[in-house]
Amino acid sequence: MVFQKKLDYGFNGYQVPAVPRGSRSVRRRRLFKKNGDDSQMCAFDLNGDESRMCAFDLLATLAGELLLEKERSPASCNVSSGRTEFAIRKDSIKQEQQDEEHSFKQEPCDQGSCDESASVFMLGSHSQSHDPSSMDYSHAKEDSTPRLASVIVKSEKPKNTSYAEELVVDEDGKEYENYPHTIHETRHVEGSSPGSAESHDGKVEDEIERQLEVEQRSTKSLKHGTVSDIIHWDDPMEMDTKPPALASSDSSAELPMYGSAQNPCSSFSRCRDDVKVVSKDDDENSSGCTQRSTSTLKSFRLPCLGDRRIRKLMASKYRKSASTITKDGELSNSELDMKPVFRSRKICYTRQRSQRCSFKRRKLFERSKISISDGGTNTKVVSDSFEKGISGEETGLGATMHQGSRVSSPVIGHKSSMQSRDSHVKLRIKSFKVPELFIEIPETATVGSLKRTVMDAVTAVFGGGLRVGVLLHGKKIRDDNITLLQTGISCDDKVENLGFTLEPATVHPPLSQSSEDPRCLLPCDSSQPVTRNPLVPASDPGVSEAFPDSPVTNSGNSIESNHDSVSFPADTSPEKSTPDSKALVAIPATSLEALAMVPLHRKSKRSEVVQRRIRRPFSVSEVEALVQAVERLGTGRWRDVKLRAFENAKHRTYVDLKDKWKTLVHTARISPQQRRGEPVPQELLDRVLAAHAYWSQHQNKHHNNKLMLQQQSEPPCLVH
């Protein structure tokens, strides 16, 4: 039910005016496709919240790639069984209440009250409780003064807060109560004013120190940083220079692993969240909106070249419309204000055709453009040795994602490393830090749009492909062939100095190449066969939640389409220019001219180039389902076929089904010797030909004829 609600509200958040067909939508789509997993696209369709599902999928993807690619540890289940969602709140403001319903920028900047506002974004799992405040609706103030607020997502501290730690939070602890699964790092607040870019380096260390102090007590502390600061932290190698201050990410290290012992997977899902963003409005001084945006860009762009950040400028148009639409504080009102088109859409597509909704929504995003550029920060993964044997129930994989953290040194667990009896190095990756993101958005944008923006950024980052880097004592180990033994990682003391980073996929193949890949040593319980693509989590919980009343599955005839193991495309493009950085830049059409001058991403188009979906050959069972559906529905009704037999197969679009049918027909006509791939039973091929022949002649006649359909009323055969 909750989701139903969300579904509805979700649309409010998309009440963006007509969006010109832009590259954004394409990009989005491609980003998803990068993983070759259409399901990602479909997932968000289900609950009408694209953003959320995107993040979720991304996280799942990330987790999957990092941890499950090979072993398919149970963690994958976890990852895929939860829900991710953004939570936003204003930290600066001492309010305890949720401010989600308010526009990002509530008070006019010129009032001087903006500088104090900050927002925190959290990517948290949201598997159980649904906080109403987390709904994705947005309200924009009538304030028509367009302003841009910059949101920089980044972490300054090596701190790795775990869920457990979160519980200890005091000051802000309360805020977190509603988001029990959120987390962790403190983010830098960056003013977008031109001046901020010129802050001094000298402050960096101070900041760090201070931060440490603050964070010792609270997991959440906001700081005002500067561009320069950020830059400093970006380079992983620089960390070496400041190990002392940063090396203390300990506080969390000692914390007990979160994840319930009973459920090895839960830990993962619970901790998997965590992108938290603190944003600080940049305008102490309010100036022309347009002007501002321009200047802001300039000030940031250069200094941030090396960073991975996402920036997004919303066109004034957007803002305008947004505010108009959401003029009323009430959702219902907002709805009323919606253009007829939207309303009708909403009504029509609510659940059955959820997919359509997604498309609509995606369209709305088209206005924006995202680009990925090199020179970013690495996501850092902190690993810590295991205290408990993997064999034990304690298989919790605390993998949390943290946001762009610039850690001076790879932070590792403080517990003495565990050397298993069998000479295996046991590592526990406690958290993953999400690369730094840079976002720019009009202050009049709604929280909902802000969330989406952030989500987009996160999505882009994750979707762009990541690879794992290993740091030992802060130094990157480039040689993938060296053994852990050789590096000394197997030594207790070394393990503690081991760190992992998430970097844009590049030249170097994933660490997995190394036979000693740490991942292999991660505790994974293979007892639970993971037939489902870990990256496609939503199909079960997601669907059921989103459509409690809809026939999620036909357990009887449902076909597991996921047996085909999905391989994650290893991003090994060699031309990637800057390996460690990737920046997402979202630029609204209207702002393009302003940005035109700025050399954005002369990045490797590679990162921008979309990757085609991974190949996912149809399994026999899928073919079976397809054939059956077509026999009944006929050709030319692919959407229906999709709905009937593949509604739960997130990937497999009707186009895919159509294509598959096409190939099936072809396959059926060629000699068995010429066929390739998994052999399709001749019986099915015969049916294909029969059905094809039949429907070729009954094009216009709908299935009134029972010639081929003996089981007219048979329940739909759904493929999962």
Added chain:
DNA sequence: TTTAGGG
């Protein structure tokens, strides 16, 4: 958004 086809 779907369909229908070519690539």
Added chain:
DNA sequence: CCCTAAA
């Protein structure tokens, strides 16, 4: 699988 013209 992708891309798109058409509908």
